[in-house]
Amino acid sequence: MKKSYVIGGLVIILALAMAMYSFKSTLTSYVTVSEAKASNRPVQVAGVVVTGTDRYDLKNNNLLFTLREDGGDEMKVEYDGPRPGNFDNVTKVVAIGKYQPEKQTFLASELLVKCPTKYEGRVKGE
Amino acid sequence: MNNLGELTIWLGLIAIGISSGCYWVLNSREDDTLAQNVARYSFTGFVALITLASIFLMLAILKHEFIYSYVANYSSRDLPLQYLISSFWAGQEGSFLFWVLMGAWLGIFLMHMAGEMEPQVMFIYNLNNLFLTILLIKQSPFKMLATTPADGQGLNMLLQDPWMVIHPPVVFLGYAAFTIPFAYAIAALWRREYDNWIRPTLPWTVFAFLSLGAGIIIGGFWSYKVLGWGGYWGWDPVENASLLPWLAGAALMHGMILQQSRRKLRKTNFILAAVSFLLIIYCTFLTRSGILADFSVHSFQDLGITGWLVFFMFGFLAITLWFFVTRVRDIPVADKGAAFSYFSREFGLMAAMIILCLSALLTGVGTSAPLITRLAEKASKVSTQFYVDTNLPLALLMVLLLSFVPLLAWGKNDFAKLSRKLIWALLGAVLSGTITLYHGYPGLVLLLLAIFAGAAVGVNLHLAITLIRKKFTMSAGAIAHLGVGLMFVGIIASSVYDRSEKVLLPQGQMEPALGYEMKFSGPKFIREPKGVRLDLPLDVKKGNTQFVAQPDIRSENRRDGQGMRFTRPHIRRGLVSDLYISPVDFQPGKEESRSVSRKQFELKKQQKIQFEDYEITFVGFDISGMMAKKEGQGVSVGADIVVSYKGEDPLTLKPVLTMGKEGNTSSRVKLPGPAEAYLSLTRIEASSGSIVLDYQGPASGQDQIVEKSPPAFIAEVSIKPGMTVLWLGTFLILFGGGIGVARRWPK
DSSP: OHHHHHHHHHHHHHHHHHHHHHHHHHEEEEOOHHHHHHOOSOEEEEEEEOTTOOEEETTTTEEEEEEEOTTSOEEEEEEOSOOOTTGGGOSOEEEEEEEETTTTEEEEEEEEEOOOOHHHHHHHHO | OOOHHHHHHHHHHHHHHHHHHHHHHHHHOTTOHHHHHHHHHHHHHHHHHHHHHHHHHHHHHHTTOTTBHHHHHHOOTTOOHHHHHHGGGSSHHHHHHHHHHHHHHHHHHHHHHOGGGHHHHHHHHHHHHHHHHHHHHHTOTTOBOSSOOSSOOOOOGGGOSHHHHHHHHHHHHHHHHTHHHHHHHHHHHHHTOOSTTHHHHHHHHHHHHHHHHHHHHHHHHHIIIIIOSSOSOOOOHHHHHHHHHHHHHHHHHHHHHHHHHHOOOHHHHHHHHHHHHHHHHHHHHHHHSSTTTSOOGGGGGOOSSHHHHHHHHHHHHHHHHHHHHHHTTTSOOOOSSSOOOSSSHHHHHHHHHHHHHHHHHHHHHHHTHHHHHHHHSSOEEEOHHHHHHHHHHHHHHHHHHHTTGGGOOSSOOOHHHHHTTHHHHHHHHHHHHHHHHHTOOOOHHHHHHHHHHHHHHHHHHHHHHHHHHHOGGGGHHHHHHHHHHHHHHHHHHHHHSOEEEEEEEEBTOEEEETTEEEEEOOOEEEEETTEEEEEOOEEEEETTEEEEEOOEEEEEEOTTSOEEEEEEOEEEOOSSEEEEEEEEEEEOOEEEEEOEEEEEEEEOTTOEEEETTEEEEEEEEEOHHHHTOOTTTOEEEEEEEEEEETTOOOEEEOOEEEEETTEEEEOEEEOSSSSOOEEEEEEEETTTTEEEEEEEEEOOGGGOEEEEEOOEEEEEEEEEETHHHHHHHHHHHHHHHHHHHHHHSOO
């Protein structure tokens, strides 16, 4: 019985260590546009879609738009996942990915559109 | 206008306060009939008042009384009845009221079923109701506006779906139900009776597991059907918020079964009952305090109810700890005499509980990442990969356990006796493994997951059939476990083997997509009360099957002037796989003819080109405009261009490109000569130091351009295998849970 506790404990510690590693490596921090341009780690940037800049590029199958953050800084964003169904009525998007200096574009691997259910968002608006 | 709704909630608060006080008295003076009567009547009064308040809110919504801010925010005149009803729980305040209402109604049953433990159980249960009622007063759905608007904001289109009518109530029923195991657990510690709380609590635990599970699954189903991103689970904080208590509750359910049959895990069950309840408050705090809405530094500032939520969370934690610490020496440990075997149902159940708890813990850590990282540095969130990384190995262990533990008896097991039954596990494993490999090697972990999930399906299917024949109500566990196995099969199939393609579908043209032939038969605009619905009918053909798919894009004009657009996918469900067609974009038809010829050239510095009658040389940049940068005007760069027309004297021109906030604008310069021809600077290639010039001049005969394109829409077409299996699996989990509740419900 005692030995089993040791083994079980070790397994759990190992699992937690692996989880810690995954936690650290998938962690993306919230940064500003200028910080994103300087960073070589995946980061996330929040902002609004500049009206009229979003278009769907059929040839490369990706969504392009310009993101503007609160301070007014802008950057181009390219996202090649499926266009979020509620993309057109978002008040805010969060792009997660890496900035490509050679293309001057932020390559987003994940795009969070702020869920338009008032359920969540309204608290802040009030 | 007097605010009756608010008044009834205040009266409800008084009633629940009196009831709690009387139960406190009853705790020390058990046969005080007066106190008991007052406690019960005032609780019933609380239930009546909360019900009344709910009726007021419902009537206000149905009668369009937009003087109430809540009614104006979440409903409108044009909503059909079912969505008017669902606006009751579409917002924070209303859903809190609904939560309290569910707590009140369940409390009536609890009060009559708790028996001897009633004073303590109801006291703790009432504390929670008291807490929710205080929150309800802080966030009243009966707040009034200064002036009555003519119409309300309406209900978000995405929520206008039958599944969204029932999703929130079911979740809140689950939230309310998880209070009951907690109330019993604390009451048991209070009374120092560490075993006999299990029997009355177990059906409630299964009920809570069932209702919260149903809520989660309906949410996933809605997400798949309405949102059009093709998935059903996104590891979103809001989704995780209901998953965490559910996982802890599943562990509790297994622990209670173990305690009931084997007198084990007494302490663990107290902890789990408390944890699953505290997780509900914690997750409510996470999702409603605005902390995760965006993790900016400001979110801690809104202390509307955040402070209360934190206060109550620590309050309940303190109560739990106090009772636990003062009783812990008293709680009997499991019988030492009985032989412990690793090959037993006990061990299997404990292992399953550890896995469920680890999954809840790790998912909880991920969901709380913005909170945790804020302490050290910048608030950060983990990507969904974290949840997959951590839960995948746990899922693997889970299905491995499911493939043999249900066959084990309590105590020592004989492997030889078991091996005959394991034939079903083997059969399922081989079948599932073969099918998986036939469709492509998915990687070792996923292959093993598929194999064990198949084994779990095989074993539990056989077990379920055997038990149903013997005695139907005994099959609850087997059916639920079969569901878990099927769910994992569905998850693997749909997330590993889905195929997806984006296609452009011009009207009237047959286009191939993933083995189907699709023809867009043209858009139909349908006027709706608040906007336009654009139907995009598609004739889909494959072999002999032929059908019309109807995805659509809806636009809504909101009063605040913002247009909203929603795309709705079309799903053709099949036993093996679903065909999922989601509109990405719609392009209206174009027809224009231009009698202008356009041409672009790229020029390096000092490069000279000959074009028609012109000789054009790019001399250099003029960056004086960059210095004169004014607020809001952007940066402008000019290019010095020397042009000579038919060998005449060269002329220096300076087209300018301005890069501003609203994008780039370029000025046009007229070229020398009689023709109406212009040059503009459209782009600067900073790296190569070259420029791109745009020439616009009169067309020379054949250059006349006629552009014509039919309306087209871009669709994301996917084939998602295993979805039906997945939904069947989730249904069976709930069905099994339902049988479990029925079987254990006190007669």
